[in-house]
Amino acid sequence: MNAHRSPASSARVLVPALAPFVAALALAVAAPAVGSAQDVDNGRVVYERWCAECHGVDGAGDGPAAEYMLPRPRDFVQARYQVRTTPNGELPTDADMMRILEVGMPGTTMPAWPNLGEQQRRDVIAYIKTFSRFFENADPQPMDFAPDPGGGDEALESGRAAYEALECWKCHGDSGRGSGQSTPTLEDWRELPIRAADFTEPWKFNGGGTAEMIYRRMMTGLDGTPMPAYSDAVASGVVSPEQLWHVAHYVASLAPTLEPRTADLISAVRVEGELPAAPDAEAWNEARPAFVPLAGQIIETPRALAPTVDGMWVRALHDGQRLALRLEWGDPSNSPDSTWNEWQAKIAGALHADGADLSPDAPMSDGMAVQFPAELPDGSRRPYFLMGSSNDPVTLWTWDSQDGVAEAQGRGLGEISPLDGGDLDGESRWNDGHWEVVLTRSIAGGAEGAITLAEGVVTPIAFFAWDGSSAETAARGSVSSWIYIHLEEPASPNVVIAPILAIAFSAGLLLVFVRSAQRRQRQGLARAEA
Amino acid sequence: MSNRKSTWLALVAMLAIGCGGDAGDDGADATDEQQADAAPVVDPAVAATISGTVTFTGTAPEPTPIDMSEEPVCADKHSEPPTSPSVKVSDGNLANVFVFVSEGLGDMSFPTSSDAVVLDQNGCLYHPHVLGIQTGQELTIRNSDDVLHNINTRSTDNRPFNISQPQAGMESTRSFNTAEVMIPVGCDVHGWMSAFIGVTGHPYHAVTADDGSFTIEGLPPGEYVIEAWHETLGAQTMSVTVGEAETGAADFTYDENAAYDPVPMTEPLIVSHDGHGAG
Numbered sequence: 001m002n003a004h005r006s007p008a009s010s011a012r013v014l015v016p017a018l019a020p021f022v023a024a025l026a027l028a029v030a031a032p033a034v035g036s037a038q039d040v041d042n043g044r045v046v047y048e049r050w051c052a053e054c055h056g057v058d059g060a061g062d063g064p065a066a067e068y069m070l071p072r073p074r075d076f077v078q079a080r081y082q083v084r085t086t087p088n089g090e091l092p093t094d095a096d097m098m099r100i101l102e103v104g105m106p107g108t109t110m111p112a113w114p115n116l117g118e119q120q121r122r123d124v125i126a127y128i129k130t131f132s133r134f135f136e137n138a139d140p141q142p143m144d145f146a147p148d149p150g151g152g153d154e155a156l157e158s159g160r161a162a163y164e165a166l167e168c169w170k171c172h173g174d175s176g177r178g179s180g181q182s183t184p185t186l187e188d189w190r191e192l193p194i195r196a197a198d199f200t201e202p203w204k205f206n207g208g209g210t211a212e213m214i215y216r217r218m219m220t221g222l223d224g225t226p227m228p229a230y231s232d233a234v235a236s237g238v239v240s241p242e243q244l245w246h247v248a249h250y251v252a253s254l255a256p257t258l259e260p261r262t263a264d265l266i267s268a269v270r271v272e273g274e275l276p277a278a279p280d281a282e283a284w285n286e287a288r289p290a291f292v293p294l295a296g297q298i299i300e301t302p303r304a305l306a307p308t309v310d311g312m313w314v315r316a317l318h319d320g321q322r323l324a325l326r327l328e329w330g331d332p333s334n335s336p337d338s339t340w341n342e343w344q345a346k347i348a349g350a351l352h353a354d355g356a357d358l359s360p361d362a363p364m365s366d367g368m369a370v371q372f373p374a375e376l377p378d379g380s381r382r383p384y385f386l387m388g389s390s391n392d393p394v395t396l397w398t399w400d401s402q403d404g405v406a407e408a409q410g411r412g413l414g415e416i417s418p419l420d421g422g423d424l425d426g427e428s429r430w431n432d433g434h435w436e437v438v439l440t441r442s443i444a445g446g447a448e449g450a451i452t453l454a455e456g457v458v459t460p461i462a463f464f465a466w467d468g469s470s471a472e473t474a475a476r477g478s479v480s481s482w483i484y485i486h487l488e489e490p491a492s493p494n495v496v497i498a499p500i501l502a503i504a505f506s507a508g509l510l511l512v513f514v515r516s517a518q519r520r521q522r523q524g525l526a527r528a529e530a
Numbered sequence: 531m532s533n534r535k536s537t538w539l540a541l542v543a544m545l546a547i548g549c550g551g552d553a554g555d556d557g558a559d560a561t562d563e564q565q566a567d568a569a570p571v572v573d574p575a576v577a578a579t580i581s582g583t584v585t586f587t588g589t590a591p592e593p594t595p596i597d598m599s600e601e602p603v604c605a606d607k608h609s610e611p612p613t614s615p616s617v618k619v620s621d622g623n624l625a626n627v628f629v630f631v632s633e634g635l636g637d638m639s640f641p642t643s644s645d646a647v648v649l650d651q652n653g654c655l656y657h658p659h660v661l662g663i664q665t666g667q668e669l670t671i672r673n674s675d676d677v678l679h680n681i682n683t684r685s686t687d688n689r690p691f692n693i694s695q696p697q698a699g700m701e702s703t704r705s706f707n708t709a710e711v712m713i714p715v716g717c718d719v720h721g722w723m724s725a726f727i728g729v730t731g732h733p734y735h736a737v738t739a740d741d742g743s744f745t746i747e748g749l750p751p752g753e754y755v756i757e758a759w760h761e762t763l764g765a766q767t768m769s770v771t772v773g774e775a776e777t778g779a780a781d782f783t784y785d786e787n788a789a790y791d792p793v794p795m796t797e798p799l800i801v802s803h804d805g806h807g808a809g
Contacts (some may be wrong), residue, residue, distance in 0.1 A: 078686060089691035134689065166696045170719050181600050185721030191682050195550035221692050226718030228680035228694035232702045239696070 006503050009350075026209070042459065043127025046120050050113070065372040067352045069109045070306035071188060079132035080189060083207035085142035088221040088229035093140045097125045107197075107204035143219060143231070148240035151183035151249040159250025162243045163445030166233070168251075175449050176254040177433025179332035184343045184469075189224045193346040196226075197255040198330050198433065199310075209255065210462070216249035225275040260311065263290030266485040267462065268316035268323060275317055275324045275344040279429050279436035287315035292463055294478035295327075298384060300413050301354035302476045306347075306466035308332075318487050323453060324440040325397075327368060327463070334430040335401060335468030336363035348471040364468030365402040368437060369475070371395070371462040374409060382460045386413050395419075395451040397439050399426055405439060407447040413475045422447030445488065450487060456489040558635045559716045571641065572750045578772035580744040580780050584627045584738045584758055590619035596722045603677050604646040604654030604720075614722070615659040623742025624784055625759045626660045627696055628712060628728040630735035631746065632767060634754035640668040646703070649715070649725060653677045653696070656715065656725035662735035662763075663727060665709055669696070678719055683774030688729065711759060726761055746780075751776070758782040764790030 048057065054073040056063040061075035074081070083100060084092040101121045113121065129135040149155070163169065173179040173185065176199030187193040202209025207217050220478035221229030233239050258378035269287050276283040292312045308331055315326040333340045341363055348358035373383050374393040387410030388394035394410045405426035407419045423445055428437040443453045453459060461484060466477040593613035598605040605612075618625040650657045654675060663669055671681050672697035681702070682692040687710040691799035693702055706713070709731040717723035728735055734745035748757075753771040763784045772778040785788070 081692060088688045088693060127635075166694070167719070170678060182719050182721070186718055189690065221688065224693065226680065226692070227694040228683065228718075229680065230694050230696075232693045233696055233700065236702075238700055238702055 039126040040130060041119070041125045043123035043125070046116065046124040048117070049128050051124065054109070059128065066115045068305050069195060070192060070347075070350055070527045071108055072190060072192065073110070075190075076128050076131040078224075078461065079134045080188075080316070082224060083217070084140075084220050084223070085145075085216065086220065087143050088231060089223060091134055091138050091140040092144060094122075094125055097128070097138075101125070102379060103208070105206050106208075107206055114144070121127045134527065137408050145216060145219060146245065147247050148215070151211065152251075155246045155249050156253055158243060159246035159253075160237060162247045163250055165211070166239060166247065168247065168253075170234070173332070173433050176200060176251065177330055177332065177431045179433030184340045186226050187346075188226070191346050192350045193343055194225055195332065198332075199251050200256060200434075202252065202255045202328065204310075209252065211245070211248040214251050215245050218244055218248065224495075228455060248401060256364065257345050258289060258291075260291035260293075262293055263314070264316050264483050265458070266290045266292075266316050268318045268485060268487045269457075270318055270488045270490055271317050274325075274369070275319050275322055275440060277324075277425070277427055277438060278328060279328075279427060279438050283317065284315055289313045289315050292480050294463060294465060294480045297475055297477055297479045298415075300475045302358060302500040303352075303354055303357035304472060304476045304478060305351045306470075307465075307472065307478040309465035309471045312463055312465065312480075314463070314483060316487075319442060320439050320455065320490065321443060322488065323443050324438060327366075327370070327439070328434060329465055330434045331364075331366060331430075331465075331467050333368045333434050333467065333469035337469060338363055340469035344469050344471050347480045356476075364450040364471065364473055366435065366468050367401070367464075367466040368399045368435070368471070369464040370397040370439060371410070371459055371464065372397075372453075374449065374451055376451065376454070376457060376459060384412070385462055386479065387416065387418045387464075388412060390415075395446070395449075397424055397441065399428065399439065400439050401428070401430075401435075407441070407450050407451055412454050419447035419449050423448060453487065455487045458486045461485040542749065548611050549699070552790045553583070554618075556739075562695045572748055574748075576751055576774040577747065578751050578775065579745060579747045579777040579778060580631075580749060580754070580756060580770055580772060581743070581784065582780035583742045584624045584629070584782045584784070585621045585622050585742055586617075586624040587622070588788070590786075591617050593618075598654055598720075598722075601677060601720060604675055607653035607675075612653065612655065613773075615655070616724075617760075620740055623738075623740070624760070624763075625738050625740045625742065626658075627738040627758050627782070628660050628662060628726065629738065629746065629756060629780070629782075630662065630711065630728060630730050630751070631732065632711075632755045632757040632759045634752055635732055635734070635750075636752070638732070640664070643733060644668075645654075646670040648672060649681075649727075650674055651681075651723070653715075654679075654720045654723060657694050658737065659724070660726045660737045661728070662737060663706065663729055664733050664735075665707055665729060665731050666705055669704050669727070671704065674699055679717050679723075680719060682716050682718055683727070684714050684716070685710055688713065700702070711757075711777060712761070716781070718761055728759065756780045760784065764792060766790055 017134050023222055053061055054069065055076060056061045056064045057074035060071045063073065066073050077093060077351050081092040084096045085094060098121060100115045101116065109343065138465040170182045171180040178196040178198035180196060183196050186194050186196060197205060197500065205213065206222065207213050217227065218230045221227055230244060232237065234241055234244060267288055271283065271286060283467050292314055294311055296307040298304065309329050311329065313328040317324045371387065372395045374395050383389060383394050390411045396408045396410050396416065397405065398408055404425050407422035407424045408416050409419055410416050422441065424439065424441045426437060426439045428435060441506050462482045462484045463480040464477055466472040547688040553682060596612045596614060600614060642664055647661055647663045648670045649661060650672045652674040672681050676698040678694060678696045680692060680694045683690045687708045688706045691704055695702065706729040709798045710729045712728050713728040715725040734746045734749055734798060736746050738744045743761055749772060751774045753769065755767050756770050757765055759765045766782050768780050768782065770780050
């Protein structure tokens with residue numbers, strides 16, 4: 001005990017004597033503007049107020065909220081930064097870190113921080129750097145990036161060829177949907193499961209979806225993830241900078257041509273002739289695709305904290321008798337698939353389980369459900385969006401990759417009972433990383449107790465999805481909010497006749513007006529003669 | 531087994547490059563290169579040696595088969611079905627154990643060997659599976675397979691790297707500036723591929739050969755702690771004192787039922803040797 005006490009007491013004796021010197025030293029240290037003690041102190045305040053909940057007080061990426069997130073928050077101690085302008089394995093520049101604070105990390109739980117002023121952002125960056133010894137005396141410099149040779153058809157062709165030669169498809173899949181053969185075993189540096197980017201969803205790219213950003217990610221790699229740097233391959237002549245740019249343009253070209261604006265209303269186009277039953281039927285081109293965002297169900301337990309499905313493209317057609325819906329969403333696994341068993345267990349173990357056993361022995365199937373109110377509502381009232389409630393039920397059109405389709409009634413999550421007598425029909429196919437499912441049902445018919453739809457009526461509709469290979473089932477799945485579907489009415493004969501009648505009526509009025517004017521004129525002349 | 535023979539085997543194991551396993555091809559030239567790896571500035575007349583054998587008692591686990599069917603280019607290179615090199619026991623001897631001087635060298639520093647250590651990817655396996663390297667020493671990473679590999683290190687004391695090698699014959703060079711036992715290496719394209727790199731601030735490290743033997747040569751006489759490290763069985767230490775020109779023995783035994791220290795993946799820092807290489 002004495003040995004512990006004596007240095008402290010001798011320090012106490014020394015402090016008064018040294019005070020002026022210490023004060024002078026502190027002033028000298030505080031003077032430099034960038035990364036000074038002053039910055040770091042302010043940065044600490046900002047950090048502990050806004051960042052520590054996820055990234056941890058000590059910066060190790062292990063704050064109280066971390067176990068609810070996948071991918072996990074950045075570990076500032078290990079300092080593996082995904083999005084940088086510096087070479088693979090190196091630290092980011094201040095500008096790189098500033099950019100993340102300005103735009104966030106799309107596809108993760110890291111938001112942008114417009115509420116922080118520029119000085120606050122500078123300060124917090126200075127503080128974050130103090131967590132890692134790697135930043136001591138470091139001076140990270142951006143790489144030299146080759147100039148963009150431009151896009152165009154030839155560039156895309158060359159990019160596709162290089163995409164194949166460089167084996168990008170091993171992880172990202174042949175059609176770029178993140179479903180390559182290596183995906184079930186992908187892990188980040190913490191040995192947590194991680195997905196390969198789906199190139200049809202560039203708005204989720206961590207480092208941005210433009211060709212330039214894609215090119216940079218290929219040159220630097222995404223540190224801490226399986227995405228390697230191709231800088232060595234360029235340096236050794238395996239691929240030229242132009243070819244790598246072409247790959248970037250090709251990857252950027254896989255983005256959907258239609259911007260995924262959140263749809264409020266799905267319009268079911270009325271078609272003459274037969275409704276398409278197959279997901280790849282040409283007739284679907286007549287329908288307008290609507291993008292419906294989905295999010296993890298986090299109200300009831302067990303929650304879906306990092307769900308696979310985060311959006312669906314919905315198309316609807318009807319012929320006056322039946323309604324056909326075509327639903328399309330990305331899912332790298334065609335569940336049940338035993339090659340994903342390990343992934344399923346890892347996902348179940350990586351996230352807070354809310355006390356549920358999320359690691360079933362058998363591989364699970366994929367699923368989807370379309371939700372309507374059980375009855376057409378009066379006014380704007382709609383049932384509870386999580387499969388209704390005991391006194392306000394919903395109708396569900398369910399699809400399961402193993403069990404097929406069924407019509408059911410929901411009275412809350414997990415309170416689902418099958419309905420008899422319906423004519424719900426379905427066809428599905430999994431194609432290189434995405435599901436395409438077609439559901440058709442009589443508009444007016446349906447099972448006993450199911451909704452009776454009607455043309456011309458705006459009806460609430462919502463969607464659910466489950467990825468079996470990511471241990472998603474029941475409450476643990478993706479859900480949309482209520483939006484609406486409208487079944488277009490047939491073009492009425494009035495549409496043609498009304499304008500004709502209007503023209504005839506106007507012409508008649510004009511005639512009457514002209515005649516009466518002529519009559520007045522004649523009468524006036526007669527009076528003058530008299 | 532004669533001492534000379536075991537020394538030779540240990541040397542091969544310690545420095546082996548590109549010649550391990552079923553799929554090995556051209557190890558000869560690289561091995562010759564490594565033979566020139568001379569001991570550091572210790573008077574050869576007094577230099578001591580520590581050698582030994584690592585044995586395994588009990589029932590050795592059945593080798594885990596590796597399913598390479600998704601990569602025919604690699605599967606075709608194996609005449610026998612490939613198995614995991616993790617716990618490799620033959621006649622009770624344990625291979626792929628990293629043995630190194632963990633204490634006793636004090637502040638001594640040693641010149642870095644100018645010879646590169648080679649990590650080869652052949653038949654979708656790393657050769658060697660376990661290797662030792664000195665801080666600042668060059669590591670040449672070679673792809674002998676005509677498929678994409680990425681080399682992803684999960685170091686914590688050194689900056690990690692993750693680079694792609696999409697073509698056969700491609701080579702990349704890296705080095706480590708901080709001692710770290712061990713650095714796991716993996717390929718995300720082929721989840722079964724795994725190697726371990728032991729980085730020490732000195733050249734006194736070895737990897738046990740198939741017969742479990744190792745030799746550490748050219749040591750200054752002194753008292754050392756020798757550590758044996760195995761990726762799944764754990765770590766053990768032993769004190770060994772060697773006098774001038776002596777050969778000390780350090781035999782380790784792993785028992786199937788015994789629990790050893792958990793493998794120290796992030797510590798200890800043995801000798802920090804900053805200032806070499808880019809890491």
